[in-house]
Amino acid sequence: MNLDRRQSESVQPEEGKTLSGAFLVGFSGMGQTAAETREYLEELSELVHTLGYSTCGELIANVRVPEARYYVGSGKAEEIRDCANQANAEVIVFDSELSASQQRNMEKLCGKKVLDRQEVILDIFAERAITKEAVLQVELARNKYFLPRLTRAWSHLARQRGGVGGTRGEGEKQLEYDKRAVRQKITKLEDELAIVRKQRNEQRKGRVRGRIPQAAIVGYTNAGKSSLLNKLTGADAYVKDQLFATLDPTTRRLPMPNSATLLLTDTVGFVRKLPHALVEAFKSTLEEAVLADFLVLVLDASSPNVESHRETTLGVLAELGAVDKPVLTVFNKCDQEIDPSVMARLKAAAPNGVSVSCATGEGMNELFEALQSYMKKCSSIHDLAIPPERSDLVSLIHAKGSLITGEYMDNGTFICAAGLPDFLLETYRPFFIDGKITTEVAI
Numbered sequence: 001m002n003l004d005r006r007q008s009e010s011v012q013p014e015e016g017k018t019l020s021g022a023f024l025v026g027f028s029g030m031g032q033t034a035a036e037t038r039e040y041l042e043e044l045s046e047l048v049h050t051l052g053y054s055t056c057g058e059l060i061a062n063v064r065v066p067e068a069r070y071y072v073g074s075g076k077a078e079e080i081r082d083c084a085n086q087a088n089a090e091v092i093v094f095d096s097e098l099s100a101s102q103q104r105n106m107e108k109l110c111g112k113k114v115l116d117r118q119e120v121i122l123d124i125f126a127e128r129a130i131t132k133e134a135v136l137q138v139e140l141a142r143n144k145y146f147l148p149r150l151t152r153a154w155s156h157l158a159r160q161r162g163g164v165g166g167t168r169g170e171g172e173k174q175l176e177y178d179k180r181a182v183r184q185k186i187t188k189l190e191d192e193l194a195i196v197r198k199q200r201n202e203q204r205k206g207r208v209r210g211r212i213p214q215a216a217i218v219g220y221t222n223a224g225k226s227s228l229l230n231k232l233t234g235a236d237a238y239v240k241d242q243l244f245a246t247l248d249p250t251t252r253r254l255p256m257p258n259s260a261t262l263l264l265t266d267t268v269g270f271v272r273k274l275p276h277a278l279v280e281a282f283k284s285t286l287e288e289a290v291l292a293d294f295l296v297l298v299l300d301a302s303s304p305n306v307e308s309h310r311e312t313t314l315g316v317l318a319e320l321g322a323v324d325k326p327v328l329t330v331f332n333k334c335d336q337e338i339d340p341s342v343m344a345r346l347k348a349a350a351p352n353g354v355s356v357s358c359a360t361g362e363g364m365n366e367l368f369e370a371l372q373s374y375m376k377k378c379s380s381i382h383d384l385a386i387p388p389e390r391s392d393l394v395s396l397i398h399a400k401g402s403l404i405t406g407e408y409m410d411n412g413t414f415i416c417a418a419g420l421p422d423f424l425l426e427t428y429r430p431f432f433i434d435g436k437i438t439t440e441v442a443i
Helices: 034-051 074-086 100-110 117-128 132-157 170-209 225-233 276-281 283-291 306-320 340-349 364-377 388-400 422-431
Strands: 019-028 053-062 091-094 113-116 214-219 250-255 261-266 294-300 327-332 379-386 402-408 414-421
Touching: 019 034, 019 074, 034 053, 034 117, 053 074, 074 100, 091 100, 091 117, 100 113, 100 132, 113 117, 117 132, 132 170, 214 225, 214 306, 225 250, 225 261, 225 294, 225 327, 225 364, 294 306, 294 364, 306 340, 327 340, 327 364, 364 402, 379 388, 379 422, 388 402, 388 414, 388 422, 414 422
Parallel strands: 019 053, 019 091, 091 113, 214 261, 214 294, 294 327
Antiparallel strands: 250 261, 379 414, 402 414
């Protein structure tokens, strides 16, 4: 069964054309402050704009407990319908996750297409996916999302009777066929993803065998993560001022001033109310953050919502089990106007943070120094005595560790203090002076 049957009923923007007519419905109550409601609604407006719509109106409904039929009460649902009609809306977008029945009931009441925040994000991801892994991940999430919504696609056949004795509707039969087909598709996609993830794990193992420190760039969508990767490494990751401009992780080598090398990986951006189906579907992509030695958290310091963006990102990292990683905070877009009080609070929360501008290059030298410092946090400092015949170990220090002090003795022995990552400790243990660590770098 082709999922486009259900999806084609949603208004889709034509290529090169921006549609008017997205009426937004936000929600207050349920422990959500008025300021949070406004932030979520503004972000929903950005999301629908990214999908190709423009906002023609909005309404905020106070919901204490979601209603089973419309999510909101029947009176509020009728008010939404009337306001959307007055605004000549083509589609109504709820800033929450609707059940399949709630979505169908609202569409019947309003006579318009109704989307929820989850479907909007899924559609954006579907447009942006490029690599095989991202395409499979998005398709899997969309199939799981649309499976309980297939009933609507066959409602026009409800009056046609079929089956033994005419007891079964034609639509019911077709619905069963379609659900079976979608479940089979989901199983196939999961099997294909398992193969792709296995290949990615092999790539990760190769990086581990290469003994190169790794850092994952994380942050809210559109914070400037890809721009930072490009600025530091000369990469060509796609950059555009919009939500979810890139979905696929990009890893590049970053040569450091001390001759060491750092692997930097740009990950998919986070967003509030990220659909759980996508968190699960993109787990292998987001695992870059879990497996990294440390994280580079990029914040758009010029955003009025930067503090809540930081909290959202840390929350998703906690879900992934990566919240205990060392975190280097980067305050991006420092060339733009920034509220001094907000900046003061950000620096209080992350006193070792670095202010940069990917646009102008400001602060990049300080960022390199901070990256070197965090690489040292992944290692401990040892006094070593390396014999002349093991010059390869001296070269390995330059390539994988950091040389702090060093000099050759008259007999050719190299006496040094060096920062060694944990994976090299056993290699150098026979050459420790007094066989013990002399100094540790404080985190």
